[in-house]
Amino acid sequence: DALVKGTTMLQNQLHGQLMYHYPSYRKFFCLVNSKTALYFWETYPSPRHLQAVTAETLADGLRSVSRNACSMEKAQTILDLVAADGDTHREFQAERDFIVKSIIQELRYKQQAIEGIDGELKTLLPLTGYKLDTMPGINLNTASHIISEIGDINRFPTSDKLARFAGIAPVLFSSAGKGKEQRSRQGNRVLHGIFYFLAVQLVQVSKGG
Template sequence: MHKEQHTAVLIDCWMKKLGEITFENRPQKFDGFIREAKKLSEDKTLIFGLEDTRGFGRNLATYLKAHKYIVKDIYPALGNAMRLSSPTVEKNDAYDAFCVARILRDMVDKLPDTKNEDIFFTIRQIVKRRDSIKKRGIILQSQLHDALMYNYPSYRKFFCDIDSKTALCFWENYPSPGCLSGIKLEDLAETLRKASNNACSTKKAQAILSLIAEDGEVKKAYQQERDFIIQGIVKEIRYLKQELTAIDTELRRLIQETGYKLQTMPGIDVITEAQIISDIGDINRFPNADKLARFAGVAPVLFSSAGKGREQRSRQGNRNLNGVLYFLAIQMIQVSRGGKARHPVFHEYYKRKLAEGKRKPQALVCIQRRVLNIIYAMMKNKTEYQAPNL
């Protein structure tokens, strides 16, 4: 399945190749694809398997299900394993489609039915959009650091965060020391007070002016053009912040529609819940928590031969979901400065695993697994978090 076109290979139960079809990824072309498939199959029963990794086959899957066809999901790992099993490895659309057809024939009773849950797909798209905005924001912050360093050597002492609301207002109005020429102390203080909702006082304005005076200034050519760059960066950062606020609002609304209540669990906010839902999707596609654990890469994997071997930590599975679970597990075993555990049950479980001889990374995986079991139950039953007993 590709962005612009799809390739299909038809085989029968004896693995005889009946034909090959390449068609454009446009709904208008789907009717022609079905007519050609029926012609090649000589009116045999058609069952479709889709290896859709990036959502390019969603329209086709929706079309096929609307026309009452059986549509199965083919995991990319299965297709890749089938390709590599050949003595001579090939890689082209026709051979990939043939491998998918073979998998469909051999595992038709085990493969999951395609379920195009629009709400989970939409949440996944919004989460990706949010991630790209965050990455862009990090790049812009780095650019702002570089630009400010030449104008204000002590700029880090002006504000705690260079991208705070007050800081952005200052950089936009006074991108270089020359812009402060003729500005009175009270005028600067008033600008800062408005931007910070009266959090900044005249004392802050005086401190900034003192730091600038201590640094000194060397007048350079094309300063106005460099000021223009800083002002442009500030405007873009401000726009991205507004976009993130709008995205978070939209995620809250969509999550509420799913009925999940993961935010009732300590350590999970709206963003973390959105990431979990984005990676898991419809929880009903996992018959039990063990299947979800394998999907997340927190279930041990057995490596053995000739009766020798042992279970090892999995490096497979969905690494995005695994990363979310890792940071959740870290929060669960944290201890305050006073030595009090934030979550006594998980902290006690962690210490028990260490006492059993497990190393810290292994014990942390056990915490991940336990957290995942709780998340599975909460999503399956759509219930709130209930702290386990000690």
């Protein structure tokens, strides 16, 4: 969680810098934090680094990190967008460029750490005996979160006990011989949040399908 939150924070910081350096930056790449995009931001943290760069040179560099996925047309489009944005040079530009590069380096470090953890989880998950990742809507990370919160599922004799532990079982409130079920505000709030998110996803898929 800390790595994911840290990555999100860095991405927000990167957006904050790029919106001044490259006003049209969202049109450059589908994902601002993709491998190709990170290469571009690090190599050309601001337009001043592109002044003597041709479409051919830019395309060659992008191809080197994108498995030849970037075309000459893509490179020319980026250069045209940069030209259309006009002069975005600001005071202390060198220091601002350094900030962009530092953000990129930290992003790469965290992304590599997350990939390493995911690799370990792929090895460990089958050893737990859980089959959560075979269910629709539950990926490796979600399954790992659920398992870490539940622990040994055998400590719950019934599914009702597990539901109450997760805070997703309705609670019966009765008065004067009359009862009414209401949603529970007790139980494990982390698990409750995970199941709520899954339910929302399933509803969206159902409506779309």
